[in-house]
């Protein structure tokens with residue numbers, strides 16, 4: 001069973017990747033812990049709740065339901081869930097099991113971070129995006145009216161239990177959006193993963209059990225290593241933002257409701273890869289391979305009517321833009337990137353135009 005260790009100054013823990021793991025959650029509860037609170041949404045529980053019910057059939061627990069959806073990823077639902085926890089007898093020994101996609105892992109993680117100044121959380125992600133990314137690394141939080149993830153905290157989990165079998169019911173569009181983040185991991189850190197995605201496209205898209213378990217484990221290995229080296233995103237963790245500089249601009253420009261996050265990242269990877277080629281960071285054959293792989297797992301939804309200049313202006317208002325410097329993660333080879341700032345705006349414009357197609 002592949003287990004990947006995350007070591008941060010705050011906490012060390014394992015991310016375990018194994019088919020069927022969700023049904024064995026009880027084995028990972030801390031000895032002598034207090035009440036168990038499963039935090040999820042109705043939609044997630046409708047699709048995969050049976051695994052959790054089976055896992056906890058002999059463990060007393062309470063189920064708390066969050067509203068779900070990016071528009072509801074706000075502070076208010078957490079306050080009412082926290083009130084429910086108090087009514088149900090929660091105390092500092094209670095443990096949160098965050099069971100859902102990235103919305104739930106971010107919200108339930110933040111709930112655990114602030115409930116009675118912090119209680120433990122075990123992450124059990126149920127979307128591909130959450131399994132390879134959101135549930136690992138301790139970033140938790142909610143949105144403000146003014147922007148995404150603007151309130152939050154680092155709260156490392158006790159463990160992350162990744163069960164690829166939970167993905168069987170994931171809608172195809174959500175699955176493919178997660179695969180774009182998998183491609184990202186290949187580009188930044190794993191030629192082996194990149195090759196597999198090129199060669200085994202059909203097995204990946206059909207969600208072949210062993211193939212899926214392998215690619216998820218490889219992404220988890222990469223994220224665990226990066227987070228262990230750089231919890232607070234001072235350096236190496238920034239490489240995970242490949243495709244995200246322009247991707248975030250596209251999400252903001254379209255009100256977060258036209259593209260899924262992974263789809264926006266796919267767009268951003270095309271732009272960043274072209275920019276890498278224009279600035280002589282990536283040789284043309286490398287850029288061509290990355291682009292072809294993104295398109296092989298496409299399509300990226302229709303980009304009609306988007307204005308490159310307006311998208312480019314968004315880059316400056318991104319949370320990750322520091323003191324007016326826009327940073328790009330540019331691929332230099334398959335499995336290697338360079339962080340570059342202050343790129344010629346004319347070339348950025350050209351790259352965005354290119355990605356708009």
Ligand SMILES: NC(=O)c1ccc[n+]([C@@H]2O[C@H](COP(=O)([O-])OP(=O)(O)OC[C@H]3O[C@@H](n4cnc5c(N)ncnc54)[C@H](O)[C@@H]3O)[C@@H](O)[C@H]2O)c1
Pocket residue numbers: 041043044047048068069070073100101102103104106126127128129130133134135136137138139140148149166167168169170171174261
């Ligand atoms: N903390 C981090 O490091 C980090 C990293 C990346 C993304 N995120 C956050 O993650 C969020 C997006 O997460 P997401 O893409 O997982 O979206 P999501 O949580 O909204 O899930 C997508 C959809 O899939 C459904 N779903 C979940 N699991 C399912 C299953 N097994 N079967 C069928 N349907 C299922 C959900 O109900 C939802 O409708 C964003 O808010 C983003 O900010 C956080």
Ligand SMILES: [Zn+2]
Pocket residue numbers: 133181244261265
């Ligand atoms: Zn992402």
